Amino acid sequence: MFKWLSKYFASPAKLREAGIMGMNNRNFKIISKFNRRRLFPLVDDKVQTKNLAQKFGITTPRLIGKIEFQHEAANFENIIKGWNSFVIKPAHGSGGKGVLVITAHDETGFTTPSGRRLAYKDIYQHISNTLSGLYSLGGQYDTAVIEEMVNFSHIFDDYSYQGIPDVRLIVYKGYPVMAMTRLATAASGGRANLHQGAVGVGLDIKTGKTLKAVMRNKPITHHPDTGADLSKIEVPFWREHLLIGAKAYEMTGLGYLGADIVLDANKGPMMLELNARPGLAVQIANGLGLYKVLKRVDKYYPKKLSPEERVDFILNGRKK
Amino acid sequence: MLYRLKRLVTIRFILTIFLLISLGYAGYSMYYKINYWGFSLAPKTRANVWTVEADVSFEADGNPIKISLATPKSSNEYKVLDQDIVAPGYQSSLEDGRLILTSAPREGIQNVYYRILLFDNEGAKGKVEAPTPPAPEAPFFDEKQKAVADEILFLAQKQPGDLPQQIIRLFNQIPPEPTVVAFMPLKKTPKATAEIISSLLAYKKVPSRLARGIKLAENKQSFEPDLMLEAYIDGRWKLYDLSTGQIGLPKDFIIIQRGGNSLLDLEGGSGSVVKFSVLKSVTTSFSLAGKRAKLANEKDVFDSSIYNLPVDQQNSLKWLMIFPLAILIIAVIRNFIGLSTMGTFTPMLLAMALVKTGLIPGIICFAIIMTVGLLIRALFTRLNLLLVPRISAVVICVILIIQFMTVFGYRFSSSIGSSAAFFPIIIMAWIIERASITWEEEGAFNSCRQIIFSVIAALATYAVICNETIRYIMFAFNELNLVILFLVMLLGTYTGYRLTELKRFRPLVK
Numbered sequence: 026m027f028k029w030l031s032k033y034f035a036s037p038a039k040l041r042e043a044g045i046m047g048m049n050n051r052n053f054k055i056i057s058k059f060n061r062r063r064l065f066p067l068v069d070d071k072v073q074t075k076n077l078a079q080k081f082g083i084t085t086p087r088l089i090g091k092i093e094f095q096h097e098a099a100n101f102e103n104i105i106k107g108w109n110s111f112v113i114k115p116a117h118g119s120g121g122k123g124v125l126v127i128t129a130h131d132e133t134g135f136t137t138p139s140g141r142r143l144a145y146k147d148i149y150q151h152i153s154n155t156l157s158g159l160y161s162l163g164g165q166y167d168t169a170v171i172e173e174m175v176n177f178s179h180i181f182d183d184y185s186y187q188g189i190p191d192v193r194l195i196v197y198k199g200y201p202v203m204a205m206t207r208l209a210t211a212a213s214g215g216r217a218n219l220h221q222g223a224v225g226v227g228l229d230i231k232t233g234k235t236l237k238a239v240m241r242n243k244p245i246t247h248h249p250d251t252g253a254d255l256s257k258i259e260v261p262f263w264r265e266h267l268l269i270g271a272k273a274y275e276m277t278g279l280g281y282l283g284a285d286i287v288l289d290a291n292k293g294p295m296m297l298e299l300n301a302r303p304g305l306a307v308q309i310a311n312g313l314g315l316y317k318v319l320k321r322v323d324k325y326y327p328k329k330l331s332p333e334e335r336v337d338f339i340l341n342g343r344k345k
Numbered sequence: 346m347l348y349r350l351k352r353l354v355t356i357r358f359i360l361t362i363f364l365l366i367s368l369g370y371a372g373y374s375m376y377y378k379i380n381y382w383g384f385s386l387a388p389k390t391r392a393n394v395w396t397v398e399a400d401v402s403f404e405a406d407g408n409p410i411k412i413s414l415a416t417p418k419s420s421n422e423y424k425v426l427d428q429d430i431v432a433p434g435y436q437s438s439l440e441d442g443r444l445i446l447t448s449a450p451r452e453g454i455q456n457v458y459y460r461i462l463l464f465d466n467e468g469a470k471g472k473v474e475a476p477t478p479p480a481p482e483a484p485f486f487d488e489k490q491k492a493v494a495d496e497i498l499f500l501a502q503k504q505p506g507d508l509p510q511q512i513i514r515l516f517n518q519i520p521p522e523p524t525v526v527a528f529m530p531l532k533k534t535p536k537a538t539a540e541i542i543s544s545l546l547a548y549k550k551v552p553s554r555l556a557r558g559i560k561l562a563e564n565k566q567s568f569e570p571d572l573m574l575e576a577y578i579d580g581r582w583k584l585y586d587l588s589t590g591q592i593g594l595p596k597d598f599i600i601i602q603r604g605g606n607s608l609l610d611l612e613g614g615s616g617s618v619v620k621f622s623v624l625k626s627v628t629t630s631f632s633l634a635g636k637r638a639k640l641a642n643e644k645d646v647f648d649s650s651i652y653n654l655p656v657d658q659q660n661s662l663k664w665l666m667i668f669p670l671a672i673l674i675i676a677v678i679r680n681f682i683g684l685s686t687m688g689t690f691t692p693m694l695l696a697m698a699l700v701k702t703g704l705i706p707g708i709i710c711f712a713i714i715m716t717v718g719l720l721i722r723a724l725f726t727r728l729n730l731l732l733v734p735r736i737s738a739v740v741i742c743v744i745l746i747i748q749f750m751t752v753f754g755y756r757f758s759s760s761i762g763s764s765a766a767f768f769p770i771i772i773m774a775w776i777i778e779r780a781s782i783t784w785e786e787e788g789a790f791n792s793c794r795q796i797i798f799s800v801i802a803a804l805a806t807y808a809v810i811c812n813e814t815i816r817y818i819m820f821a822f823n824e825l826n827l828v829i830l831f832l833v834m835l836l837g838t839y840t841g842y843r844l845t846e847l848k849r850f851r852p853l854v855k
Contacts, residue, residue, distance in 0.1 A: 034847040039854040047842040047850075049680060054840055122786065150729050157732040214788065221787060242852045312853060 044317020046305055051281075055319065059198070059280025060301050067277050068299040071116045071170050081276040083269050084295045086112070087173040098152045102145075104171055105130075112175075113151060115160040116168040119300075121217070123160025125151050126174060175295060178288040180261065183253040184208050187215035191297055192228065192266055194284045195307055195315065199274035199335050200326055201267045201284075202318045204228040205310040206258070210240065211250050224248060225310030226255055231340055233263030237312045265294045267339060271332035273299055281319075357838050364831040371824040382652075384821045387814055395463040395561045396624040397599070401609060403617035405451040410435075410613035412446040414459060415557065415602030425461055432457035442602075455614065463561075463599060481547040494548055496524050506590060508551060509576040509583075512542050513590035535572045539587055542574060552577040556584060557608055558600040561623050570601060570608060570621060651823065663820045667810050669829040670819055671696060674806045676836050683843025684798050687779050692802035694772050699807045702764030708800075710750065710764045715796070717746050718777040719784075726781065740774040 040047070046055070067073050078085045089111055090104035105111055109130065115123040125148070129136045135143040152169045154160070161167040177189045184190060185208045195203040205227050209215045212222035219225045224245065227236040238245050238255040247254055260266060270284045273296070283303025286294050308315050330338065378384040401414060416439070417425065430437050435446040435457060444459055486494055500522055501511040516525055516538060529541065539555050546553040553576040560571050574585045584594050594600075602608055611617045651662050671693045678684050678692070686692050699707040721742045725735055747765045754762020776799070784792035809815060819825060842850075 033851060035851045035854045037842050037847065040842055040847070040850055043854050045842075045846075045850045045853055047840070047846045048683065049843060050840040053838060153731055154729075159732050216787075218787075221791070239852070242849075244852075308850065308853060314853065 040314075044314030044320070045308060046314065046316035046319070048305065050316060051302075051305060055281045056302060060282070061278070064278050065301050068279065068282070068301050069117055070168075071114060071118075071298060072168060074296075074299055075170075075172075077276050078296055081272050083272050083276065084289075084292055085172075086175050086295055086297070089171040089173060091116070091171065092152055092156065092169040095153065095156055098149055098156070098169075101148065101152065101171075108173065110174040112172050113148070113155070114170045114172065115155045116170050117161040117165070118167075123151075123155055128174070175287050175297075176290045176292075178261075178290040180288070181206075181208075183251050184248055184255070184258065186210050186213075186248070186250040188217065189287060190217065191285045191287045192260060192294075193303070193307060194266065194270035194286065195303055196270040196274055196282050196284060197319050197322050198280050198326070198328075199271055199330075199332065200322050201230060201270040201336070201339060202322060203307050203311055203313070203315060204230050204233070204266075205307045206260070207310075208248060208255075210248070212240075219306045219309065224255065225306060226258055227307070227311030227313070228258070228260060230267075231342075233260035233266065234258065237310065239309055239312075242309065260288070262288065262293050264336060264340065267336045268332060269294055269296050271335045275332060277301075357835070360831055360835045360838065364828065364835060367824075367827040367831050371822065371828050374824045375822045378822065386818065395599070397461050397463060397559060397561070398622045398624075399459045400456065400620040400622070401459070401617065402454065402456045402620070403611055403614040405453060405455050405614045407450050407452055408613035409450055410446075410448040410455070411611070412444075412457065412614075413610040414444045414446075414619070415608050416442055416444050416459070417461065417463070417558075417599050417601045425463060427462040428460065430457070430459050432459075450613065481550065481552045484544040484547050486548065490528075493524055493528050494545060497522075497528060497545065498549065500524065506592075507578055508549060509542070509546060509553070509574065509578070509585050510590040510592065512545055513574070513585055513587060516542065517588060517590070535587055539572055539574050542587075546576055554603055556600050557602045558598050559621050559623060560595065560598050570619070571598070573598075573600075575603065651820075663816065666820045666823050666826065667816050668693075669826040669833075670815070671806050671810055673829050673833055673836075674809055675802065676833050678802045678805060680836055680839060681843060683845035684802055685795065686799040686802045687776055687795050688772075688799075691772055691776060692799050693806055694769050695799070695803035696806035696810060698768045699803065700811050701767040703760065704807065704811070706760040706764045707767075709761045711768065711800075713750065713761075714743065714746050714765065714768060714773055715777065715780070718743055718773065719781060722777050722781040726785070736774060736778050739777055740770060743770050743774045743777070 067077060072088070072091055075085050075088050089108055092098055092101065092104070110126075110128045112127070113125040118124065126138050127135045127143075127148075128138050133142075134145065135148055137143065155167055155169040158165050158167050175189070181190050188209045190206045190208050192204060192206050194201045205225055207217040207219060208224040208226065209217050210223055214221065217223050219239075222241055224238055224240045226238045228234065229236050235256045235258045240249065246256060266286050269286055273282055273284050274280075277299060279299075279301055281301075281303070283300035285297040285300070287297050289295050305315065326338065379386070397417070399414065401412060412435075416428075430444070430446070432446050435448045438445045446457060497512070497515065501508070501515045504511040504514040506514065515522065516529075518525070521529075529538070536555075543553045543555065553574060556573045556575045557570040558573065572587060574587055575582045576585060577583075583592050585592060586595065609617055609619050651659060672690070675690060675693050679686070679689070695711070698711075701707075702710060718739065722739055725738060730738065747768065747770065750762045750765035752762075753759065754765065776796070780792050780796055783795055
């Protein structure tokens with residue numbers, strides 16, 4: 026009985042020893058202390074995030090336009106004039122819900138990355154749904170954001186079954202402390218959610234190289250669909266990735282945040298969105314306890330450094 | 346960091362203090378309500394109230410009158426609710442559980458009445474522990490009496506039961522033993538018999554005393570209180586019926602007076618007779634509470650409590666009072682166990698519905714509404730409706746399903762169908778809507794898992810709140826809700842792992 030228990034369950038003492046952060050701990054000790062409520066709209070609203078990012082010198086996909094009210098939806102074709110590809114997103118969406126990517130369009134209709142053709146009325150319907158709050162966090166009325174499509178770098182092509190992986194950084198008091206990338210699989214239905222069967226790859230925060238790869242809580246070495254060797258991942262422009270995460274702290278004032286960063290072939294790393302309540306799956310992907318790391322930051326990491334200095338501190342260790 | 350640690354400790358500390366205060370308050374209040382308002386711990390809507398009237402009549406002889414009448418004391422079994430005295434011109438006082446009436450010299454037949462209202466505290470009947478009384482003085486027997494007593498005690502051994510029972514049974518034997526007859530006084534009254542038995546017990550060093558009481562029976566009139574014998578056996582006083590030897594307080598028996606003191610002492614009169622009459626009435630225990638509160642000079646407190654409200658309002662409050670407990674369970678399920686359900690309080694509302702419908706019909710009915718609702722919702726998906734009109738349409742469909750099931754249930758007298766009306770319509774519609782969206786976005790597996798988790802949470806809540814006693818206690822002792830409030834707040838400072846996280850993070854430890 027006890028053996029059976031310990032096969033499927035970890036003892037709380039062991040989890041604590043490993044410095045694993047639980048949900049209650051995250052909410053009570055970290056988020057409620059370091060993330061003030063009034064700062065949340067800065068990251069929950071993608072339009073605000075974009076505007077702020079611009080001020081702080083963080084690259085984001087360019088804003089083409091936004092549609093706030095139903096009657097503006099008629100204006101949609103004017104907004105996208107001159108843009109062949111673009112993305113329609115809900116301003117208050119989360120987890121990639123309601124994101125519609127258009128790679129090309131002409132008089133007869135629109136094309137999605139999978140090659141599906143959509144008519145104008147389908148796009149109009151999608152915008153209507155977005156405005157009525159179908160994809161927003163609390164179901165409240167929302168704004169549809171139209172932004173430029175990221176010209177994704179091809180280095181991840183072999184590693185993902187569908188969609189483009191992004192890098193998730195956990196930033197604590199301005200220090201990027203943990204990183205992972207999530208790779209969609211056939212089992213996850215092309216989605217990047219770990220609990221749906223996507224592969225989580227923990228990345229070494231100093232180098233951007235693979236630490237560990239897991240799928241459904243079990244270590245794996247190769248991508249189940251593409252067969253790519255997961256241990257070979259090395260994210261280029263790693264310092265720039267970290268710098269975006271570090272700057273996001275000054276930009277939002279959030280002590281604990283998640284930054285989703287994609288790599289554009291021409292413009293380098295770009296911040297896709299920020300999250301004021303990043304999940305705990307990053308621990309599973311890294312095989313490491315987050316709480317332990319955060320305590321180390323509290324104790325040893327210098328305060329009052331600029332974002333660049335913090336990134337250097339992370340990259341070079343504790344050298345002065 | 347130290348400061349933060351301090352802050353955490355302080356919040357918890359303060360909440361713990363408040364929890365303890367609320368516990369203390371609830372404890373005191375429960376004690377108070379049980380003892381002064383007569384609330385019981387088990388749901389009991391009706392309580393017996395006995396009116397016992399003692400009519401003392403005597404002929405005054407022209408001297409100053411002093412009447413001393415034994416009165417029943419409140420015990421665990423019976424609580425004195427009210428008492429009143431009808432004795433014009435007499436001055437009354439209570440001393441040592443005896444009613445004292447005094448008056449200037451009078452002539453002729455006198456009648457005084459003493460009436461008490463007794464509340465039958467059925468839950469608390471039992472034998473009472475008592476301190477050891479001193480060993481009784483050995484009765485004075487001469488040689489001949491001693492020999493007879495020894496023989497009686499020897500004969501008594503053949504009777505079943507313990508010593509007092511053996512003696513009582515021997516004395517009640519028909520035809521009586523010649524030895525017993527020799528020992529008996531000439532006039533065989535219950536009192537004389539009891540005294541003889543008592544002296545025999547004293548001979549064997551067993552303390553005993555007489556107890557006078559009244560058998561509470563409806564519309565009973567009697568001139569003589571019933572007599573019983575109490576003996577101190579095995580560390581407690583036990584009551585013995587003098588005619589059968591049966592142990593224990595008979596049902597509906599109230600003891601007025603114990604020990605050797607007389608029932609009535611009278612100075613300044615003769616030919617006294619005490620006549621008892623008993624009247625039983627039934628009343629609800631909450632309405633009785635008002636009377637008892639008045640007795641305890643707490644009428645104002647009672648008047649502003651919920652038990653003074655009209656019954657229908659009490660009933661809806663009764664329903665409301667169970668919510669905090671259900672909320673506590675949901676908080677535990679989510680923050681301690683870590684089950685993710687559809688909507689925070691959805692399982693609670695489902696559990697509430699299940700209480701009204703009954704478990705099995707409720708679950709089946711829920712499954713039917715969900716299935717039909719999801720099928721209809723799947724049709725809506727193709728129509729690409731806007732959010733608010735779509736959810737409105739789902740609400741209307743749920744109403745139609747419920748209506749159909751209710752009619753079906755009536756037509757075929759099926760409890761499954763007729764229980765449909767108890768499900769909260771809007772909540773059902775939202776479950777269907779969410780389940781359908783989860784289904785599209787995260788697959789049927791995740792959608793079903795969420796529904797099942799919600800049902801599990803609802804069942805756990807149901808298991809607690811379906812209990813009639815728990816519902817009664819939460820209503821009768823509503824200050825417990827204060828305890829729950831602080832428990833929930835304390836749970837808000839729980840930073841340990843959730844049960845599901847022990848499984849989720851299992852791969853992270855060796």
